[in-house]
Amino acid sequence: MTNFTFIPAFQLKRLTSGRLQFISPHGEVHQGVVPVRAFPLAAPEECVSLISTEGHELVWIEQLSELPTAIRLLLHEELALRDFVPEIRLLLSVSSFGTPSTWTVETDRGPTAFILKGEEDIRRLQGNALLIAASDGVQYRIADTAALDKASRRLLERFL
Numbered sequence: 001m002t003n004f005t006f007i008p009a010f011q012l013k014r015l016t017s018g019r020l021q022f023i024s025p026h027g028e029v030h031q032g033v034v035p036v037r038a039f040p041l042a043a044p045e046e047c048v049s050l051i052s053t054e055g056h057e058l059v060w061i062e063q064l065s066e067l068p069t070a071i072r073l074l075l076h077e078e079l080a081l082r083d084f085v086p087e088i089r090l091l092l093s094v095s096s097f098g099t100p101s102t103w104t105v106e107t108d109r110g111p112t113a114f115i116l117k118g119e120e121d122i123r124r125l126q127g128n129a130l131l132i133a134a135s136d137g138v139q140y141r142i143a144d145t146a147a148l149d150k151a152s153r154r155l156l157e158r159f160l
Contacts, residue, residue, distance in 0.1 A: 010059055012050075012071045020078060022050055022058055030058060035075050040083050041125060041141065048075065086112070088132070088142045091152035097159075100135070107140065114138065119159050130156075 011023040015031070022033040030052045038047035048061045064072050086107035095102040104113045114134035116122070121133040130142040142148065145156060 012074055014074060020074070022052075024058065033058060035078050035082070037079060037083065041085070041129075041131060044079075044083075048079070085131075085139050085141050088140050090149060091155045094155050094158070099159075103132075105140070114140070116159070122159055 009025050011021075012033075013021050015021050019032045020034070022030040024030075032053045034051045034053075036049050036051055037044060038049065045064045046062060048064060050058045050061070052058055061067065061075075064075060067075070086109045088105045088107055090106040092104040092106060092111070094104075099118045100115050102113055102115050105111070114136065116132065117135050123131045123133070125131055125141075128145045128147075130145060132140045132142070134140065142156075145153060148156065
């Protein structure tokens with residue numbers, strides 16, 4: 001027996017204003033819809049909701065891979081703008097091994113520095129992944145601590 005999820009046909013397009021327009025299978029039009037991931041870090045390709053400007057869910061998408069290519073690419077583009085979580089590739093320095101401390105890092109978006117308020121701002125995710133909440137509200141991700149270079153792992157171990 002095949003297990004599948006039925007997604008009724010809907011249309012999604014980007015308007016010249018840059019906002020998304022959703023057209024339901026029944027022809028209802030909603031301007032300015034926003035895609036929201038239920039689990040942006042643990043399951044970024046699953047469980048996405050399209051929300052109207054009034055805050056109502058218009059459609060629930062179990063798997064982005066089930067969508068037509070054009071809609072899937074549009075949602076990926078929009079979600080990338082919405083979900084800003086730089087990935088730390090290298091720890092360059094840490095101002096002190098106590099907190100708060102200033103971390104200087106290399107990310108997939110370039111070099112940056114941030115303040116870690118406390119060890120509790122480092123959260124373990126599935127596997128060897130970490131999520132680090134900086135004092136300014138930006139969250140940084142380390143996809144795999146084992147993949148970091150030796151010097152970066154040594155700095156990080158002081159906080160774990």
